[in-house]
Amino acid sequence: AQSVAQPEDQVNVAEGNPLTVKCTYSVSGNPYLFWYVQYPNRGLQFLLKYITGDNLVKGSYGFEAEFNKSQTSFHLKKPSALVSDSALYFCAVRATGGSYIPTFGRGTSLIVHP
Amino acid sequence: ETGVTQTPRHLVMGMTNKKSLKCEQHLGHNAMYWYKQSAKKPLELMFVYNFKEQTENNSVPSRFSPECPNSSHLFLHLHTLQPEDSALYLCASSQDPAGAETQYFGPGTRLLVL
Numbered sequence: 001a002q003s004v005a006q007p008e009d010q011v012n013v014a015e016g017n018p019l020t021v022k023c024t025y026s027v028s029g030n031p032y033l034f035w036y037v038q039y040p041n042r043g044l045q046f047l048l049k050y051i052t053g054d055n056l057v058k059g060s061y062g063f064e065a066e067f068n069k070s071q072t073s074f075h076l077k078k079p080s081a082l083v084s085d086s087a088l089y090f091c092a093v094r095a096t097g098g099s100y101i102p103t104f105g106r107g108t109s110l111i112v113h114p
Numbered sequence: 115e116t117g118v119t120q121t122p123r124h125l126v127m128g129m130t131n132k133k134s135l136k137c138e139q140h141l142g143h144n145a146m147y148w149y150k151q152s153a154k155k156p157l158e159l160m161f162v163y164n165f166k167e168q169t170e171n172n173s174v175p176s177r178f179s180p181e182c183p184n185s186s187h188l189f190l191h192l193h194t195l196q197p198e199d200s201a202l203y204l205c206a207s208s209q210d211p212a213g214a215e216t217q218y219f220g221p222g223t224r225l226l227v228l
Contacts, residue, residue: 104157
């Protein structure tokens with residue numbers, strides 16, 4: 001079975017400060033890992049994914065995530081937060097073999113204060 | 115927009131009503147998905163269709179009935195729903211369920227069951 005944990009319901013950060021949204025996962029074998037963002041009244045939008053290779057993945061809107069196999073984590077980061085980054089962020093995982101259906105976390109609400 | 119459209123965007127229905135949700139993708143993808151999104155809960159996968167064939171039914175009650183007439187259209191037929199079925203229903207598509215495929219989501223249908 002595969003699972004995702006997003007331990008924080010909400011993350012608050014001041015504009016201009018770095019932000020981190022945490023994600024840990026459990027999967028048999030090697031993972032594919034994804035981050036999606038959901039703005040109000042919108043569907044989820046893809047941000048970035050890890051497949052293989054470089055542990056640091058760069059994505060849309062200046063976001064990046066670091067794959068850490070020993071800690072089974074895939075935290076989302078951005079060096080300088082914008083108020084417009086305020087949204088709901090979802091981490092997802094699926095195993096490279098077996099079921100091809102991703103498992104999503106429950107989401108973390110990011111609030112960036114001016 | 116992501117190329118995945120959903121109608122209606124909002125729906126209010128009584129427990130004895132019958133209604134249908136529609137999803138259309140304009141991306142040439144082969145796989146389509148229905149998800150249920152409830153507040154503070156992980157995204158729940160309901161159904162998966164690959165090349166018009168249902169490949170996943172995630173223990174969804176029979177009051178939800180999917181239909182996929184072709185690879186561009188997906189419906190969710192609703193009948194005798196319960197108030198706890200009130201949620202945001204998201205449709206998604208991907209090129210191929212296998213591999214590290216990105217999913218593209220529609221804006222969702224906000225359903226309220228009275």
